[in-house]
Amino acid sequence: MIPSFCPQCGTELGERRIEGRDRKWCGSCERPVYRNAVPCAGVTVLDGDRVLLVQRTAPPGEGEWSIPAGHLEVEEEPRVGAARELKEETGLSIDPAALTLLETAQLDSLGEKHVVSVGYAASVADVTGTPEAGSDAAAVEWVPLDGLAERPLRPHVEQRVRVRFARWPTSGSS
Numbered sequence: 514m515i516p517s518f519c520p521q522c523g524t525e526l527g528e529r530r531i532e533g534r535d536r537k538w539c540g541s542c543e544r545p546v547y548r549n550a551v552p553c554a555g556v557t558v559l560d561g562d563r564v565l566l567v568q569r570t571a572p573p574g575e576g577e578w579s580i581p582a583g584h585l586e587v588e589e590e591p592r593v594g595a596a597r598e599l600k601e602e603t604g605l606s607i608d609p610a611a612l613t614l615l616e617t618a619q620l621d622s623l624g625e626k627h628v629v630s631v632g633y634a635a636s637v638a639d640v641t642g643t644p645e646a647g648s649d650a651a652a653v654e655w656v657p658l659d660g661l662a663e664r665p666l667r668p669h670v671e672q673r674v675r676v677r678f679a680r681w682p683t684s685g686s687s
Contacts, residue, residue: 516546550619550627554595555582556607557615557677560637563657564674566664567602567650578656579667580674582630583649591631603653604645611639615677620669630669634677 518525519539526546529538537546557580558565566578581602585594592609600606612633620628644653656664658678661671 515548519546548627550629552585552591552631553582553620553628554585554591554598554631554633555580556595556599556612557632557634557673558599558605558637558640559634559677560655562659562678563655564661564677565603565605565637565644566654566656566666566670567646568652568654569649569667570651571649574667576651576665577667578664579670580632581650581653582632592633595631595633599640601648602646602650603642604647605640605642607635607640611635615673615680618669632673634680 516526516537519542522539522541524539524541526537526539528535529545530536531538531545537548538544539546565581567581568578569575581599582595583598583601585591586597589597590609592612595612596607596609612635615632615634617629617631620630644655646653658674661674
């Protein structure tokens with residue numbers, strides 16, 4: 514959402530050209546009000562030729578399947594946030610140190626919301642617990658790679674899963 518008022522003092526914002534861009538400007542604080550991408554993190558967990566997916570219960574993508582992921586909390590390291598999201602959405606636990614960085618990507622914008630996603634990978638050997646749908650998940654399932662096309666997936670999911678399989682094609686371990 515494009516801000517109309519300064520988050521510091523509440524003054525209505527104007528605009529000013531700064532660093533080659535039109536930016537919102539607070540005349541009272543004499544500073545720009547930046548709009549930054551929202552940081553998210555997630556975990557692609559593999560078990561042989563299967564990947565762990567959750568069915569979303571909230572927009573965007575309600576009803577679609579995705580890897581366990583979500584917004585980072587303030588001051589939360591991406592690895593820790595990814596492990597937290599895995600636990601919240603699937604009931605599975607992982608030591609954040611066991612996560613392997615898979616990629617970082619700017620996802621397609623959702624209107625005025627822009628997301629930078631930090632994707633991690635893990636093997637089923639690195640997680641503990643029994644998969645069970647938690648917050649923001651209607652279901653959690655192990656889906657074979659050749660079964661991805663049968664599910665409505667979030668736009669970035671298939672590419673991320675295929676990158677994960679391509680990097681560790683034989684064992685599915687991280």
